[in-house]
Amino acid sequence: MPDRLVVLYRGNLPPATGLIERLADTVYATEEELPLLLPGADVLLAWVTITPAIRESWPDNPEKAPRWVHASSAGVDSFLFPALVDDPGVTLTNARGVYEQPTAEYVLGLILALAKDFPGTWEHQQRREWRPRPSDSITGRTALVWGTGPIGRAIARLLRAVGMRVCGAGRSARTHDPDFGTVHGPTTLGSALADADYVVLAAPLTQHTRGMVDASALAAMKPGARLINVGRGALVDEQALVDHLADGRLAGAALDVFDQEPLPAESPLWDMPGVMISPHTAGETTGEREALIEVFLDNLTRHIEGRPLLNVVDKRRGYVT
Structure with a gap:
């Protein structure tokens, strides 16, 4: 040998x-x-x-x-x-x-759970409460997938298949991409964030992407939008995210990764309304x-x-x- x-x-x-x-x-x-x-x-x-x-x-x-x-x-x-x-x-x-297809399926599940408020439904069930209420549709909603590698592409294809409008964000802008259509670069990222109902993070963690979702990026997002992170926790300024969720500008977030894992018990993210937390399992099958x-x-x-x-x-x- x-x-x-x-x-x-x-x-x-x-x-x-x-x-x-x-x-x-x-x-x-x-x-x-x-x-x-x-x-x-x-x-x-x-x-x-x-x-x-x-x-x-x-x-x-x-x-x-x-x-x-x-x-x-x-x-x-x-x-x-x-x-x-x-x-x-x-x-x-x-x-x-x-991990490409399992992660894409997980992201679709998270989007549906947020749009249909499945956590709220389960809470009502536990309390034996009958609470009919409307929910959001995802058809025609816009998803910005930030990260155009294989996982981001799998996410884009699946979200398109269920009727969502999808675009991407990466290091360089381009059009006519087979999976994203339009990929936004740094110069048009602000307008893409302002237009997206869901911002999905699927980028690798590098020196260029660390902290890319900072306070200014969060402020650029559409009021009522939701953030989904299946990339790496350090892509996001967690304190800035807490602040934007607390003031109600964002409708919610689904977070599978965190700057510190396991997420500390004292993190305010655990108890914030509209926030779904999973233990870094998006790609696990x-x-x-x-x-x-x-x-x-x-x-x-x-x-x-x-x-x-x-x-x-x-x-x-x-x-x-």
Whole structure:
């Protein structure tokens, strides 16, 4: 076996460990064990991805660092530290292809739940109250999907399929996009925010997107609009969001990710009317673990056979181009 593979895990090992062990000299490391086991490894499978352990355990000597790191996630912000990014000999791949459709379905579910006030219906049910009331329609409503990568595109396609008007927001403006129609750049973003009934965040967390939804962006949103975040918590200035929700300018928010996870119990977001909170589960499905390991095993076979890897991340941009 030519390669030494370290699998970083927390709690449960990934499936198909027997197959992995037949393909590579495999050791398993918790976050606490990683500093001892990572130096000298050829490959790192990060089954845990939202953790400082990889950065903190990265060898000072580049010759001791892995040549290939695979993230079992779509987002790779935990991996974008200088020692990994600046080393041209380290290839970073991710789990592109696993989370797109589940996340799109989750976003559609959130939009329907907000428009139809399902949380209010369930509260009335718990109190045995019969409270007929009208709800919003989503047909013809405008969704601005901020983030035009694979997850954003899957969201756009699904929202279009149910009759919503969809546009995108990204680093560069363009028209005639097959999924978004119009993609707004920085110069037209303000008008797009002012027109959107739902603003959906699906961007990766990079140096350019951190804090992109600040007080000015929130102020630009249409009164009564709703914010949905399935990207990363740090895309949003949470205090500014709390302030805009509290003054009633926004009708609500559905938040799956947060700057600090788990969301602290003392956060005011827990109790704010019109706010739905989920524990970073937008892309999780019952078959997620098997799908993730299939992506890795495909690439591991390619690595062993000397073929090009799939889902190679542009480490400077922070996503697969």
